[in-house]
Amino acid sequence: MDNKMDNKILIAYYSRSGKTKSVANIIQNIVNGTVVEIIPEEAYPTDYNTVVDQAKKEISSGFKPALKTKIDNINDYDIIFIGSPNWWSTIAPPITTFLSEYDLSGKTVVPFATHGGGGDGHMIPDLKALCPNSKVLESICIRDNDAEKSESKISDWLKKIGLAE
Numbered sequence: 361m362d363n364k365m366d367n368k369i370l371i372a373y374y375s376r377s378g379k380t381k382s383v384a385n386i387i388q389n390i391v392n393g394t395v396v397e398i399i400p401e402e403a404y405p406t407d408y409n410t411v412v413d414q415a416k417k418e419i420s421s422g423f424k425p426a427l428k429t430k431i432d433n434i435n436d437y438d439i440i441f442i443g444s445p446n447w448w449s450t451i452a453p454p455i456t457t458f459l460s461e462y463d464l465s466g467k468t469v470v471p472f473a474t475h476g477g478g479g480d481g482h483m484i485p486d487l488k489a490l491c492p493n494s495k496v497l498e499s500i501c502i503r504d505n506d507a508e509k510s511e512s513k514i515s516d517w518l519k520k521i522g523l524a525e
């Protein structure tokens with residue numbers, strides 16, 4: 361697959377503290393495509409303990425925060441990378457909103473995640489449940505402190521799943 365020829369790749373991510381953003385940018389450098397940051401209308405608190413508490417409540421109640429980010433042309437994309445930090449072993453609520461707002465049926469979805477030591481928990485089954493009619497490729501999960509220096513790992517993964525040469 362020559363991704364540099366068709367620009368039908370979307371790389372959508374949520375990142376509160378920049379780690380998932382770094383991974384998104386590394387992916388973009390390799391596969392090209394359009395990077396879109398998923399921004400909630402209300403930013404999450406910068407204080408760690410406050411956001412951890414808030415996230416716990418949001419996740420347990422299934423809260424879907426409104427998004428500032430709107431994608432008008434989602435149907436232009438065939439391959440959609442979706443990046444999230446691990447929050448309480450699952451995807452961050454803005455990603456839950458994103459997957460609920462956009463119908464990705466028939467598209468190829470490529471999850472990527474960052475974590476603080478717990479790996480990807482149940483992020484992938486939770487994500488798959490929100491896009492049941494998509495083809496979900498093998499994901500990658502990067503430790504937060506390794507995000508900026510994970511180029512070769514990311515490149516190997518992209519080759520393995522057939523999205524890089």
Ligand SMILES: Cc1cc2nc3c(=O)[nH]c(=O)nc-3n(C[C@H](O)[C@H](O)[C@H](O)COP(=O)(O)O)c2cc1C
Pocket residue numbers: 374375376377378379380381411412413415416444445446447448449450474475476477478479503504
């Ligand atoms: C609200 C919250 C919950 C988190 N829960 C987990 C967790 O359950 N397991 C884990 O390994 N890391 C957890 N982390 C750490 C983040 O997944 C990790 O630092 C991630 O790389 C942050 O990504 P970002 O910089 O793109 O926001 C949590 C962080 C936050 C803010």
